[in-house]
Each structure stands twice: as structure tokens, then as C-alpha cells.
Amino acid sequence: MALNMxxxxxxxxxxxxxxxxxxxxxxxxxxxxxxxYFFYVNWGLGFLxxxxxxxxxxxxxxxxxxxxxxxxxxxxxxxxxxLLLGFFKYxxxxxxxxxxxxxxxxxxxxxxxxxxxYLFDIYRDEDxxxxxxxxxxYMAFWPTVFSGxxxxxxxxLPQFRExxxxxxxxxxxxxxxxxxxxxxxxxxxQLLAPGVTAGFDQLKSGWGGADVWLLGIxxxxxxxxxxxxxxxxxxxxxxxFGIQVAQNFDRPFLSTTPSKFWTRWHMSLSFWIRDYLFVPxxxxxxxxxxxxATFVFSMxxxxxxxxxxxxxxxxxxxxxxxxxxxxxxxxxxxRLQITAPPYLGVFLSGAATFLLVxxxxxxxxxxxxxxxxxxxSAVVSPGAYLRFALPRDFYVLTIAIGLTYFVFxxxxxxxxxxxxxxxxxxxxxxxxxxxxxPKDLTLTTGGVIDFFAVRLWWWFAPAVAILTxxxxxxxxxxxxxxTVTPFIYTLF
Amino acid sequence: xxxxxxxxxxxxxxxxxxxxxxRPGVSIAADSPLVSSGLIDSLxxxxxxxxxxxxxHMRIPAGKVQPKDMDTVALMFGTAKRVGKPRR
Numbered sequence: 001m002a003l004n005m006x007x008x009x010x011x012x013x014x015x016x017x018x019x020x021x022x023x024x025x026x027x028x029x030x031x032x033x034x035x036x037y038f039f040y041v042n043w044g045l046g047f048l049x050x051x052x053x054x055x056x057x058x059x060x061x062x063x064x065x066x067x068x069x070x071x072x073x074x075x076x077x078x079x080x081x082x083l084l085l086g087f088f089k090y091x092x093x094x095x096x097x098x099x100x101x102x103x104x105x106x107x108x109x110x111x112x113x114x115x116x117x118y119l120f121d122i123y124r125d126e127d128x129x130x131x132x133x134x135x136x137x138y139m140a141f142w143p144t145v146f147s148g149x150x151x152x153x154x155x156x157l158p159q160f161r162e163x164x165x166x167x168x169x170x171x172x173x174x175x176x177x178x179x180x181x182x183x184x185x186x187x188x189x190q191l192l193a194p195g196v197t198a199g200f201d202q203l204k205s206g207w208g209g210a211d212v213w214l215l216g217i218x219x220x221x222x223x224x225x226x227x228x229x230x231x232x233x234x235x236x237x238x239x240x241f242g243i244q245v246a247q248n249f250d251r252p253f254l255s256t257t258p259s260k261f262w263t264r265w266h267m268s269l270s271f272w273i274r275d276y277l278f279v280p281x282x283x284x285x286x287x288x289x290x291x292x293a294t295f296v297f298s299m300x301x302x303x304x305x306x307x308x309x310x311x312x313x314x315x316x317x318x319x320x321x322x323x324x325x326x327x328x329x330x331x332x333x334x335r336l337q338i339t340a341p342p343y344l345g346v347f348l349s350g351a352a353t354f355l356l357v358x359x360x361x362x363x364x365x366x367x368x369x370x371x372x373x374x375x376x377s378a379v380v381s382p383g384a385y386l387r388f389a390l391p392r393d394f395y396v397l398t399i400a401i402g403l404t405y406f407v408f409x410x411x412x413x414x415x416x417x418x419x420x421x422x423x424x425x426x427x428x429x430x431x432x433x434x435x436x437x438p439k440d441l442t443l444t445t446g447g448v449i450d451f452f453a454v455r456l457w458w459w460f461a462p463a464v465a466i467l468t469x470x471x472x473x474x475x476x477x478x479x480x481x482x483t484v485t486p487f488i489y490t491l492f
Numbered sequence: 493x494x495x496x497x498x499x500x501x502x503x504x505x506x507x508x509x510x511x512x513x514x515r516p517g518v519s520i521a522a523d524s525p526l527v528s529s530g531l532i533d534s535l536x537x538x539x540x541x542x543x544x545x546x547x548x549h550m551r552i553p554a555g556k557v558q559p560k561d562m563d564t565v566a567l568m569f570g571t572a573k574r575v576g577k578p579r580r
Contacts, residue, residue, distance in 0.1 A: 071555075124556050125574075259533050274534045275559055282538040283554035291535055327535060334514075 011039050011142070015241075025161060029133050032160075036140040040106075047105035054084060054108075055139040058115035059132050065122045066129075077119040085112045090308045107146040109305060109492050111139050113272055118153045120276045128153050134160050143234040147227075147489040149248040149268035156243075164242030177236030179465060184229030185487070187467075192222040192401065193485045195394040200365050205374060208387035212375045215390070216358035218398040219365045221405065224252065226488045227266070251409045253357075256350040258322040261357055269305070273298050292327070296320035306364075306492045311372055315363035322356055415449050422446025496569045500547045504565050507543050512536045522566045527559045537562055544568050550576030 015035045022028045041048045061077040088104040118135070121128060130138065130153065138156050139145075164170075199207075199215045207215075231248035238245045248268050255261035262270045282294040296317065303316020332338075340348070359379065366372035378384040422443050452459065501522055508520060512532055526532045532540065537559055545552050550572055561571040 124558055126558075259535075260530075263530065263533070271559075278534055279537055279541075279557070279559065280555040282535070283541050283557075286542060291538055295535075 011035055019164075019241075025163070026133065028163070029137055029160060033133060033137045033140065036137065036142040036145065039142045040140060040145060043106045044103075047103075050084075050088070050105045050108070051111065051140055051145075052136070054081070054112065054115060055136045056132075058118060058139070059130075059135045062119055062122050062135070065119060069123050069125060074119060074123045078116065081112050081116050081119075085109065093308045106490070107148075110148045110150055111145060113150050113269070114139060114152075117150070117272060117276060121153055126154050128157055130157055130160075141238075143238045144245060147230060147234075147487060147492075149231055149235070149245055150272055151245060151268070155246065159243045162242075167242070170239055170242050174236040174239030177232045177239060179236075181229040181232030181234075181236060183467070184225040184232065186229075188401065189222050189225035189229060190485070191397065192218050192225070195390070195397065196222050196365070197485075199390055199394070200371075201367070203389055206387070206389050207375050207378045207384070208389055209378050209381065209385040211388060211390045212362060212378050213355070213358065214395060214398055215365075215375070216361045217402060218394070219361045220253070220358050221398070221401055223361070223364075223488055224249065226485075230487045230489065251413070253354055253405065254350065254409050254413070255353055255357075256346050258319065258326045258353055258356065261353060262319075262323070269302070273302050277301065292324045295323045295327075299323065310369045311363050311366055314369070314372070315360055318360050318363060322360070415445070418442045418446035419449045419453060420446075422450055496566075496573075501565055501569065503547050504540070504544060504568060508532070508540060508565070512540065520565070523564050525563050526565075527563045534559075540568070544572055545576075545579075548572045548576060549579050551579050552576045 015032065019028050019031050019035075022031060037048060037052075040051060057080055058077065061073060061080065065073040065077065085108060088102060088108055092099040092102045092104075118128075118138070134157060135153075137160055138151065138153055141151065141156070144151055196215065196219050199211065200219070228249035235245045235247065246268060248266060250264040250267065252261055252265040255264055262274075278294055278298045281298070282291040284290075297320070299320030300313060300316040302319070303312040303314070306312040306315075339345075359376075362375050363372050366375060423446075425443055425446075505520060505522065508526065509518065513520070520526070520531075524531075527537065538554075540562065541552060541554060541557065544550075548569070552572055552575060556575040557571055560567075562568050
């Protein structure tokens, strides 16, 4: 489903102007909720009714749970949410044409998980006491209602109660995040989308081994630019209102282990799985193998969360096995006392993680299981590496985008570390570090970065806006008609 | 931390450094962030929770524990005190 960007922007501006001047907390929250529902109802009154029903049910069960924080009401809440999600999301694919009239409300996978986390948090004695108005706003908060990030009540509630402060910092930070997100989605993801679609959907067979690796890598970057770009946009929109939503991605392809990858990719959902599923389940038994089984189970459910398709289930299972394999590998390395030079070890581990994660995207993106298996069989057939079915241009484009990502991310990390060094030196009052003739080049560079970083709005936003315009023009010239692909995660 | 046995705190710190972090030269204090800093991962969190049960002789229901409640050794003992029950 396409995102009505212009409508969204109009609601933002309208709300911003009106809610800003409302003095009372309840009036402001009420108007925000009205706007959230007004926005959501664009996708159907029936969908809105289900969202309201889910909010009321979760709030009622939450109230019961607050009076009796025992397993009974918690399981009741889990059952209600799972049944609702199951009915709308998993029943139609099981019944095929017989249930084609059942449509899943937009964003249901995301706000159901928000409702569940609220119940778990109350069960864990979190100090949260939202009113029905506040809880409904939390469930329907329009920047995140479609595709997350999956928010948590303890982070959102204090922000809903505070009067938003009109600050240049929030506006510039929010606008910058939105511009970065727009650039990632409408330039970078758009560049990769046609090649990925052609490679996965138009080819029926005949992939070479290198083709499959390339498609996995290209789709990984496409999904990252699409979903991380989307996340940055909604985080930026919320920031305009002075509301901070936790980040959803943190340089995931620089992860040096599968375990680290899952602390950097779709963080709001992966931390949800960790906090509410993996840790309670893994700690329930003391068998050596139990945590590993829990890894596999949790990640398989993670895959199933996307859709009731074997490809997603296998994608989750694959990642569960990767996590287990990584832990067993670490144990074997320690037992055999295998050591490698630190930088070489980190590089090899990072490269292996990137390639294995990329291979996993084949399950995620292939529309059918048979296609995924056919593609993966090319990876393990030495003869298939002599065959190339994808155009040379797509190889060049993917490699160029990939290399640019790594160089950009590594450079950014380095510059951030220099800036941190500089600010630490500044806070310690080291005169040589901050004086007019610093001795250390990294501190000088850190100082320059800090100067421009605190004045980001001067140069970064105009630069990215101009770059976006030029890139958009270039794409337009290439393809004459721009077909913007829908945000991938709105499908889940 | 006043009413927490220092010996128990030292046991957990020692366990985290020797069995979890395993990096030469790395030491932690009772208030060092572990989860939020990325020093420990989800599996280590589970292992530490079980070690905490052994050290405190308490049953700590994992369903009542959030990773943020285990971010520092000091917080771990606060969590054990809050939700732990004596072992039978």
C-alpha cells in the first residue's frame, strides 16, 4: 500500500500549528489522537474500528494486570493479541480464496506488538499509568502506526505528557533525519529496485552462482535503504513534534558477528524479541542446549512475524542457526586456542557475517520456496559460477553502492570517534587540545567536525537537498517515468 | 548497594570479566554499563541471570526482568532484591 506522503505532510503541518498552542495536556493529547485517527481512517473505517477495539482491549487487560500482576491476565492479553493478529494476518493465506474478504489493518503487526509490550511492562512492574487517551495515542501514534519503529510505553508516555518545546534543535534534527530518509528511499533504494526486481521476479531459472550472491547483496542494501530510510523519515517527523522515537538501524552491515547484526538491524523489533521472548524463555531452563533451541525458536517466530510463508520461516530459521553457529564457533575457537591478528580477525568475521546475512536475503525476497532453493543450489554448484545471467551494469551499480556504503560508514565512524575525543579533551580542559595550535591532528580534525556538526543545518540539509534533486533528475532522465516502489515493510 | 553483600558483587563482577567479556585488560565496576554498551549480548544476559540466582540463592523469574534491569552489576542486585524469591 502506497504511503500518502502529501496527506501525511498536510496533517503534520496542521497538527503542528494547532496542537502547539493548546495549553492543556488533555486537549493537546485529544487533538493528536483525533489527528491520528483522522489519518488512519484514510485506509478504511473498518481498520480504524479494529485499531480502537485492540486499544480498548489492551487497556482493559492492562488495568486488570495492574491490579493483579500475575500470569493469568498476562496470558489472556497475549492470547487476545495473538488471536486478533492471527485472524487478520495468518488466516487468509491458510484459507486462500475462501478468506479473501479478510483484510489485515495497516500496521497491525506493529501496533499489536506495542500493545503486547505494554502488557509485559505492566507485568514487570514498570511504573506506567497511562489514561485511556494516552494509551490510544500510543497505539495509534501516526508517525509510527504503519511500519514502526515499534515503540515502548515507558519511553513514549513521559513525552506525551510534556508540553513540546518549540526548538530549533528539534526542527533541524527532525528535518535532517527526514531528508536523509528521503535520500535513502527515493534515490538509493530506487537505483537498486529495478535490477533486484528483474533478478528475482523476471528470471525464472538460470542464475549463476555469482548472480545469486549479487542479488542477495543488492536486496540487502535495497531493504536497508528502503526501511531504514522510512524509519528515519518517521523518526524525523516525530522529532519535529519534540517526540524522540528510538532508532531502528545502526550501521548494520558493519556488524562483525551475526549477534551484533541483530542489535543493529530493525532494532525495535529485534529488541522486542530479545526482551519479551528470548530472555524469559532462555532463562527458564538450565540445559546447555536450551538457549540455542530458544535462539532458533525466537528467530523462526521473527521470520513468521513478516508473513505466513515458508520463505520467511526459513529466513528466520536460517538466522537462528547462524546465531547458534556463531556461539558454537566461538566456543570451539576458545577450546582450540585459535588466535588471529586482531584486525584480520575482525575483518574476516565482518566479511563472513555480511556474506551470510546477504545469502539469507534470498529466502526473504524470493516469492516462492522453490525459487529460493533453486537460487541457493546455484550457490553451491561450482559449475554455476561460470554462468552470468544478470547484466554487467547491475554488477557495477551494486558494487559501487556497496563500496560507497562501507567507505562512508567507516569514515563516519572514524570522524565521530575523533569528535568524541575532541569533546572529551575539551571537557577535561586540556589546553593543548583546544588551543589555537593543537599538537594532535586528530584533535584538530575533531574540533573542525564539532564546529560543523553543531551547525549542521547550515550546510548538510542544503547539500543533501541539492544532491537529492540532482540524483532524482538523473534517474528521471534515465527512465523517463519514475515508478516509485512502495515501502517494503508496509507489506507486513 | 549498602545492604548487598560485597562478596556477592565481587563474584558477579569476576564472572562477567572471566566468563563473559574474556578480553585481556578489561575490567568493570559495579556501575559499568554492560547491556547498553554492547559488552554483553542476549545469551550472556541469560547466563548472568542464572549466575545471579546461584550467588544470591534466589529464584529470579526471568519474565519479570528486563535487560535494562541488568545493565550494571548494581542494578542486577537491585533486580534480584525486587523480584527474587528465596529458593526452596
